[in-house]
Amino acid sequence: MKLLTMTTALALAGSAALAAERTLDIGVSDALTGGAAVYGLPQANAVQMAAEEINASGGLKVGDDTYMLNVIAYDDEANPTGASNAVRKLIDRDGVKFILGFCCSGATGAVASFIGNEDAVMLVGNAAERSITTRGISNLTRTRPPADYTGAAAGTFVADKGHKRVAVLGALDVGFYASYVDAFEKELNAAGGEIITREAFGLKDRDMTPQLTKIREQNPDAILVVGYVEPAAFIYRQAVELGIDVPRYGFTSGSEEQFLRVASSEQMEGVWDLRPTELTLLSATETGIAYHANYSARFGIAPSPSSPYAYDQTYALKHAIEAAGTVEDTAAVAAALRELPVPPEVVMQYLPVDGKMFDVNGQAYTSNGAFQWQDGNWVFVQDLPSDAAAYSAFLSTLD
Amino acid sequence: MIEILQQIINGMAIGGVYVLIALGLTTVFGILGIAHFAHGSVSMFGGYLTFFLMTSQGLPLAVAILVALATGFVLGLLIELLAYRPVRSASHINAFIVALGLTMMVEGLNLEFFGHEQVVIPTDFNRVFDIGGVTIPELRLYVILAAALLIATMTIFVEKTKTGQAIRAVAENRDAAILMGVNVNTIPLVVFAISTMLGVCAGIMVGALFAIAPGIGEGLVIKGFAVLILGGLGSIPGAVIGGLVLGITEALAAGFLSSAYKDVIAFVVMITVLLVRPQGLMGKA
Numbered sequence: 001m002k003l004l005t006m007t008t009a010l011a012l013a014g015s016a017a018l019a020a021e022r023t024l025d026i027g028v029s030d031a032l033t034g035g036a037a038v039y040g041l042p043q044a045n046a047v048q049m050a051a052e053e054i055n056a057s058g059g060l061k062v063g064d065d066t067y068m069l070n071v072i073a074y075d076d077e078a079n080p081t082g083a084s085n086a087v088r089k090l091i092d093r094d095g096v097k098f099i100l101g102f103c104c105s106g107a108t109g110a111v112a113s114f115i116g117n118e119d120a121v122m123l124v125g126n127a128a129e130r131s132i133t134t135r136g137i138s139n140l141t142r143t144r145p146p147a148d149y150t151g152a153a154a155g156t157f158v159a160d161k162g163h164k165r166v167a168v169l170g171a172l173d174v175g176f177y178a179s180y181v182d183a184f185e186k187e188l189n190a191a192g193g194e195i196i197t198r199e200a201f202g203l204k205d206r207d208m209t210p211q212l213t214k215i216r217e218q219n220p221d222a223i224l225v226v227g228y229v230e231p232a233a234f235i236y237r238q239a240v241e242l243g244i245d246v247p248r249y250g251f252t253s254g255s256e257e258q259f260l261r262v263a264s265s266e267q268m269e270g271v272w273d274l275r276p277t278e279l280t281l282l283s284a285t286e287t288g289i290a291y292h293a294n295y296s297a298r299f300g301i302a303p304s305p306s307s308p309y310a311y312d313q314t315y316a317l318k319h320a321i322e323a324a325g326t327v328e329d330t331a332a333v334a335a336a337l338r339e340l341p342v343p344p345e346v347v348m349q350y351l352p353v354d355g356k357m358f359d360v361n362g363q364a365y366t367s368n369g370a371f372q373w374q375d376g377n378w379v380f381v382q383d384l385p386s387d388a389a390a391y392s393a394f395l396s397t398l399d
Numbered sequence: 400m401i402e403i404l405q406q407i408i409n410g411m412a413i414g415g416v417y418v419l420i421a422l423g424l425t426t427v428f429g430i431l432g433i434a435h436f437a438h439g440s441v442s443m444f445g446g447y448l449t450f451f452l453m454t455s456q457g458l459p460l461a462v463a464i465l466v467a468l469a470t471g472f473v474l475g476l477l478i479e480l481l482a483y484r485p486v487r488s489a490s491h492i493n494a495f496i497v498a499l500g501l502t503m504m505v506e507g508l509n510l511e512f513f514g515h516e517q518v519v520i521p522t523d524f525n526r527v528f529d530i531g532g533v534t535i536p537e538l539r540l541y542v543i544l545a546a547a548l549l550i551a552t553m554t555i556f557v558e559k560t561k562t563g564q565a566i567r568a569v570a571e572n573r574d575a576a577i578l579m580g581v582n583v584n585t586i587p588l589v590v591f592a593i594s595t596m597l598g599v600c601a602g603i604m605v606g607a608l609f610a611i612a613p614g615i616g617e618g619l620v621i622k623g624f625a626v627l628i629l630g631g632l633g634s635i636p637g638a639v640i641g642g643l644v645l646g647i648t649e650a651l652a653a654g655f656l657s658s659a660y661k662d663v664i665a666f667v668v669m670i671t672v673l674l675v676r677p678q679g680l681m682g683k684a
Contacts, residue, residue, distance in 0.1 A: 033515045035612075173659065201658050206609035209409040210653035210661075217402045230517060234609070241527055241536035242405075262519050262610070 021059070021066045024327050026051065026317070027090035028073035029083050029111065030101035030125075030310075035203055036078030038229045038258050039103035042307035043125050044073045045299050047100050050314035050345075053294075060318055063325055069314075072096060078103065080110030087111045091120055097330050098123070098321075100313045103306075105129035105176045115140055121334050123317060125309035126253075129176040133363040134398040139334040141316070141362035143309040143348065145276055149391050150251065151180035153368040153384035154224075154274035155187025158249055163221040164193040166249075169211055169235055170226035172200040177226040180251050184224065196220055201231055208235045212242050222247045229254030233262035240267045251275055253306045256377055265376040273378060277349055277369035278305035291347045305378070308347035315345040316357060338362065351388035359392040401532040406654045407647050412539040412608060414646020415546030419601040420623035421630065421638035422553055423594035429570045429633030430590050432491065433483060436498040438598050439620030440505035441478070445471050445599025446606035447513040450520050460522060467599050475595030479587050487587075502620075506613065515613055520606035542604050549600060550639055553593070557635060562589060570633060629669045631682020640680050644668070 028047050031040030051069035054060065060067040072094050076083035083102075090096040099115075100123045102108040108127035115122045115137060122140045124132060130146035158166060166188060171177045185195050196218055199211040212235065215223065223246060225235050232252040236259075239248060249272045259268055279288050291311060295303040320336040321327055342350045342357045348366045353359040365388035371378045420442060427435045445467050452463035482501050486493040524537040557563040568576040569586045577583055605611060605619065626645050630637025645665050652664035672680060 033613075035517075037515070199658070205658060207409070207413060208658075210406055210650045211658055213402060213405045213409060214654045216405075230610070238536075241534070241539075243527055243529065243534045261517070264525065266525070 021068065023070050024060060024067040024098075024321075025070050025072055025094060025096050026314075027087070027094065027096035027099040028071060028101040028310075029076045029086040029090065029099060029107070030073065030103050031078035031107070032073065032075035034077045034079075035228060035230065036104045038254065038304065039126050039306055040076075040078060040101065042304040043101050043103050043310035045295065046303065046307040046309075046311035047071055047314050048073070049295060049298055050311045052298075054314070054318055060321055060327075062321060062327055067321075067327060073101070076107050078107050080106050083107035084110050084114070087115070087122075091118055097121065097327070098317055098333070100317065101125055101310060102127050103310075105132065105174065108132055112137060112140060119330050121317070121330050121337070123313040123337075125313055126306045127176075128180075130179055130395070130398075131175075133361045134395060137362070139330060141313075141334075141337050141358045141364070143312050143316070143364045144306070145363070145365045145368075145388075145391075146395070147176035147180040147251075148183035149365070149386075150274065150276055150368045150384075151183030152187050153386060154180070154249065154251065155184035156191070157274060157370055157384050158184070158222060158224070159188050159191030159193050161222070161247070163188075163247070165196045165219070165221045166193060166224055167197050167199070167215040167218060167220035167222075168195050168224045168226070169199045169201065169208065169215065170224070171203055171228065171231065172198060172226075174203070174227075177251070180226055181224070195224075201227065201235075203228055203231065205231055206234050207238075209238050209242060212239055212244060216242055216244050220246055222249060225250040225252070227252065229258045230262060233259045233268075236271055237263035237267045248272065249274055253278060253304070255302055255304045257302055258304065259373075260376075265373075268373040269375075271373045272381075273371045273373075274384065275305075275369065275371070276366045277380070277383070278366070279303060279308050279347055285347075285349065287345065288347045312343075312346040312348055312350075315343045316340060319343045351386060353388050353392045359388075359395070361392070361395050363392065363395060365391065402654070403651075404533045406650045408533055408535055408539070409654070410647035410650030411643065412542045412646070413649065414643040415543050416601050416604050416608075416619075416642075417622050417626050417645050418546055418639050418642030419549060419597050419604070420619055421626035421642050422550070422635065423597040423601075424620075424623045425627050425630070425633055425635065425638045426557075426566070426590050427594050428627065430566060431483070431487075431494075431587055433494045434498055434624070435594070436620055437478070437501035437505050438594070438623065439616030439618070440502050440509060441471070441474065441595055441616075442598035442602035442605070442619060443611050443616040444474070444505060444509055444602065445595075446520065446602030446611040447509055447518065448599075449603050450518045450606060450611065451513060453521065460520075464603060467603065468596050471595045471599035472592045475592035476588055478595065479591035483591075484587070502617075506616065509616075510613055517610045517612035518606065519610045520603060522607050538607060542608060545600070545604070549597065553597070554635060556593075562586075566590060625666065625669055627679075629672055629679055631679030634679065634681040634683075637679055637681030644680075 028044050030044045031037050048071050051071050055068045074086035076086045097120050102124040103126040105127045124142035128147040225232050253275050320333050324332040324336040340357045351365045358364050367386040368384035370381045372381050449463045449467045452458045526537040528535045565581045626641040630641025648665045648668050649661045653661040
């Protein structure tokens with residue numbers, strides 16, 4: 001009996017040695033400081049939180065091995081050079097094969113230009129420039145839909161509201177904001193409306209009264225604001241200060257907390273945000289509510305609406321690695337990502353294409369939604385047109 | 400016409416901030432010949448401190464401003480005593496290097512103490528006044544009035560007080576001022592204290608109107624030097640006119656042409672003025 005017990009113990013010990021617990025480094029390149037940190041820092045936090053959750057629930061199961069995730073995050077300041085350096089450091093120095101984050105299009109585009117030649121998988125979050133998923137990069141996927149997918153829906157919504165003369169004020173030298181406005185204009189024109197002026201601002205500008213004064217003189221029916229949260233918040237505030245009393249629509253994806261750092265709730269009242277149906281507490285699913293609570297408890301601040309793109313990346317990666325059965329063969333993991341159904345842990349409400357989270361271009365889609373600022377909160381008002389399959393087919397026609 | 404007037408009002412608020420920055424720079428440069436690059440970072444320190452006192456210590460805005468001004472006064476004295484005085488008799492390049500080093504130091508301290516987040520100084524000035532179709536937000540009105548008050552006070556101080564006369568005497572001819580019994584060791588202290596307090600005021604205004612964040616001080620000091628050159632080195636009226644011209648030109652350029660080129664257009668105006676008057680608008684030939 002004693003011999004049997006010893007033999008069993010030895011066998012178990014041998015099995016445990018073979019099925020070792022290992023550490024898998026995953027990288028994050030994102031804007032942790034600077035103007036874009038309103039998007040990048042919450043994304044990096046979201047990856048960290050997802051990794052902690054995965055570790056707490058037993059880690060990644062790859063064959064007989066279990067992997068605990070270790071997150072290595074670098075600040076790319078949303079800068080193309082910074083992002084290229086961060087990713088090179090992750091790949092060359094840290095030996096990382098799976099890189100997440102990527103809140104901003106300029107930085108993401110720079111990395112996308114060379115990631116196809118690397119033994120790595122790139123998972124893009126909030127960056128919305130369309131061309132990121134039109135280049136046929138097999139080891140790249142993105143959780144956020146492109147800006148023009150949402151811009152077209154926004155144009156239809158604003159036209160349905162009866163607005164014929166819309167003034168645009170935006171960060172129009174940023175490609176994805178311009179493409180949002182182009183798609184918006186196409187739908188507005190189709191409904192008999194027009195954009196009467198396109199005024200621009202730089203991402204570091206905080207005084208938009210000159211442009212707003214010019215817009216005020218043209219008596220628009222409505223204003224469309226596209227840009228980062230902080231300049232957008234200044235625009236909403238300064239529009240009120242200049243006595244501009246027309247509906248204000250936007251494409252910003254900022255949280256209540258982020259807007260209230262700049263503008264009062266009264267100044268924000270009635271503003272619309274026309275964007276993908278990202279995390280908004282009042283309309284979140286059970287997973288979203290749990291994410292909001294856990295994130296708030298973990299970081300002492302509410303998550304930004306777009307941060308779950310990065311959280312969802314991490315779970316998509318987990319399932320893809322487990323499906324591929326390898327942490328070494330990045331091509332197999334990239335292929336598994338393309339075949340992945342929407343994982344149950346994700347926060348965003350994805351619209352699968354052919355039953356899969358990512359389409360053939362590596363692009364995921366959420367529905368689009370109209371949110372309105374009411375009494376200090378973003379309130380989900382209605383869904384906007386969101387034909388993921390049709391847009392996916394269109395995306396496949398682009399180079 | 401209303402639109403032009405509105406743009407001028409828009410430009411006057413930021414122009415007032417430029418004036419305060421330039422006044423601080425021009426007094427230091429006029430008296431001591433020092434290009435005090437750290438002025439922008441010091442100014443941001445004042446804004447950050449006010450924000451910190453209000454949000455973390457719960458002080459009302461007026462009290463926070465007073466504490467920030469007092470801190471600015473002491474900081475100005477320390478900057479002169481510890482940073483610039485030791486190199487006063489050395490070559491100009493030494494003061495230049497000290498100025499650059501000081502800029503990095505103050506920026507670093509701002510980051511260390513206040514973090515990298517953008518902050519906006521909260522105020523309750525949310526009313527909007529409409530005068531003949533021209534709208535003036537309450538906060539902007541107060542910024543313009545405060546800048547005007549500070550300019551007037553500074554002018555009276557320099558023109559009408561004994562200390563002001565001593566400052567002008569040192570600026571005109573240091574050796575003659577010594578012969579006339581002016582304490583030339585005290586004057587730089589006074590100048591730096593005043594200059595830093597003006598910078599703190601500008602920082603508070605920027606923080607309330609727009610935002611304070613790392614890097615904003617650098618942009619502000621560049622604009623301050625542009626105003627200095629435009630108005631004429633060492634000239635207080637020049638700093639006032641130059642600051643307003645720059646602020647209003649930026650607003651008009653952004654409103655009527657393109658915001659992308661507002662800085663370019665403002666600097667083109669500056670270069671054009673200098674082609675006609677190389678000494679600046681109010682500088683001596």
